[in-house]
Amino acid sequence: MSLVEENSNKIKDWRLNPSSFVYENFKIDPDEWQKDALNAAIAGDEKARRRVAMKACTGPGKSAVLAWIGWARLSLFGRRGEHPKGAALSGEGRDNLSDNLWAELSKWQQRSEFLKTFFTWNKERISAVQASETWFLSARSYAKDADQDSLGRSLSGLHSKYPFILLDETGGMPLAVGQKSEQIFTGGVTDGLIAQAGNPTDTTGLLYHSCTHMADVTDVITITADPDDPKRTTRVDIEHAREQIKRYGRENPWVMATILGQFPPGGINTLISLEDVEAAMLRKYSDDNYRYAQKRLGVDVARFGDDRTVIYPRQGLKAFQPVEMRNARSNEVAARIILAKTKWSSDVEFIDSTGGYGSGVADSMIQAGHSPQEIHFSGKPIDPRYFNKRAEMWFEMADWIKRGGQLPMDQELKKELIAPTYTFHNGKFRLEEKEQIKERLGYSPDKADALCLTFALPEMAALTEIQKVSHSLGAGKISAEYDPFEDGRL
Numbered sequence: 001m002s003l004v005e006e007n008s009n010k011i012k013d014w015r016l017n018p019s020s021f022v023y024e025n026f027k028i029d030p031d032e033w034q035k036d037a038l039n040a041a042i043a044g045d046e047k048a049r050r051r052v053a054m055k056a057c058t059g060p061g062k063s064a065v066l067a068w069i070g071w072a073r074l075s076l077f078g079r080r081g082e083h084p085k086g087a088a089l090s091g092e093g094r095d096n097l098s099d100n101l102w103a104e105l106s107k108w109q110q111r112s113e114f115l116k117t118f119f120t121w122n123k124e125r126i127s128a129v130q131a132s133e134t135w136f137l138s139a140r141s142y143a144k145d146a147d148q149d150s151l152g153r154s155l156s157g158l159h160s161k162y163p164f165i166l167l168d169e170t171g172g173m174p175l176a177v178g179q180k181s182e183q184i185f186t187g188g189v190t191d192g193l194i195a196q197a198g199n200p201t202d203t204t205g206l207l208y209h210s211c212t213h214m215a216d217v218t219d220v221i222t223i224t225a226d227p228d229d230p231k232r233t234t235r236v237d238i239e240h241a242r243e244q245i246k247r248y249g250r251e252n253p254w255v256m257a258t259i260l261g262q263f264p265p266g267g268i269n270t271l272i273s274l275e276d277v278e279a280a281m282l283r284k285y286s287d288d289n290y291r292y293a294q295k296r297l298g299v300d301v302a303r304f305g306d307d308r309t310v311i312y313p314r315q316g317l318k319a320f321q322p323v324e325m326r327n328a329r330s331n332e333v334a335a336r337i338i339l340a341k342t343k344w345s346s347d348v349e350f351i352d353s354t355g356g357y358g359s360g361v362a363d364s365m366i367q368a369g370h371s372p373q374e375i376h377f378s379g380k381p382i383d384p385r386y387f388n389k390r391a392e393m394w395f396e397m398a399d400w401i402k403r404g405g406q407l408p409m410d411q412e413l414k415k416e417l418i419a420p421t422y423t424f425h426n427g428k429f430r431l432e433e434k435e436q437i438k439e440r441l442g443y444s445p446d447k448a449d450a451l452c453l454t455f456a457l458p459e460m461a462a463l464t465e466i467q468k469v470s471h472s473l474g475a476g477k478i479s480a481e482y483d484p485f486e487d488g489r490l
Contacts, residue, residue, distance in 0.1 A: 083135035091173035299455030334364030
């Protein structure tokens, strides 16, 4: 006896209430947002075109829900002589599909005697035992640079009255994939489905397009970890969510995407406003406001003939006037940094070694008995929210300016600080490339880059200013983390 004949009554019930399909097969009681997604993809009267888009915070188990939808479409839409055909793709490539959605499909099948009896699974295809050539869900892939014809071929062979496509990680998936997926709705389709899920980190990808420009024909499901939302996912710790919201604010793009499940407004933003820079240049602090802080030098080493080497001093709340050099050799720059270090009694020197330009300077200083810190703009950040070290330092500097840092009166520095834009892509902040900024300004933002280097590592206090506590806490004058904005400092 066939799947349909043997289980016709059960299938009818599951079609009307797909949450019961999940519960009876997988012993899981779906969350409210999961019920919404299942109902949109499965339940109700037959529809020629169903579109479901799940925009998700980080870690809610969206691939599991796509897997449930996949099994429900395979199991509940078969008719005598009319079998469902499906395809599954991932926006992050074949490997991600195998490791995530396809693995989820296998995991849930193993929990269900019903699915193990009527379907077979392998790494490429899930097939109905009774009609393996016409009743299936196949794993598909496409090249990142695929043209329209190639995409069309990757989604071919789905002609059916009940076709469906599962798309995982669609945050950055090309729009063309969605456009080609729509071809399943042509012809005599009785009930077709395109179900997708992704993180709302990219305002240029398929997920954003589906949730905005096609929202009138798409069931948009927001998966949120918002502590105040009654439909929040239970898979994200509520205290963690509260902590992130409190720390960064609800309007923070990272919080919006990874905690709230919302697209940040706009794709491109100015990092530092003119108003914040001008306010910072008008501030005046006394020595008592910053003398507790570590003295730092940030050094941006010239890369090309028209660029400048800039040595920027900062102590806590106050940035001082920088030193500039042109056409200087590595040993000359090293000698000038050592002079500034000796004259000012700096605690630490951060040298930009991106591309190796600053390495010679650092080597000269080391040979002279000093211990500069080499920083690579392209290096790994401490905070995983940032694309690289350069973005992290600029964002730290922007926060310092906004919260109350004092800048010297310098029109050139002002232009450099307000020039960069940033994007938020795949869950990370990315700063505009330096060459793009240089092209727009007409010169390299060397002063701003030198100042940002003073934010390379967490702030430290000067040992001599905190009652000379145990030298074992650190070498030299470095002892403990320091917050220049701590109550009582200002």
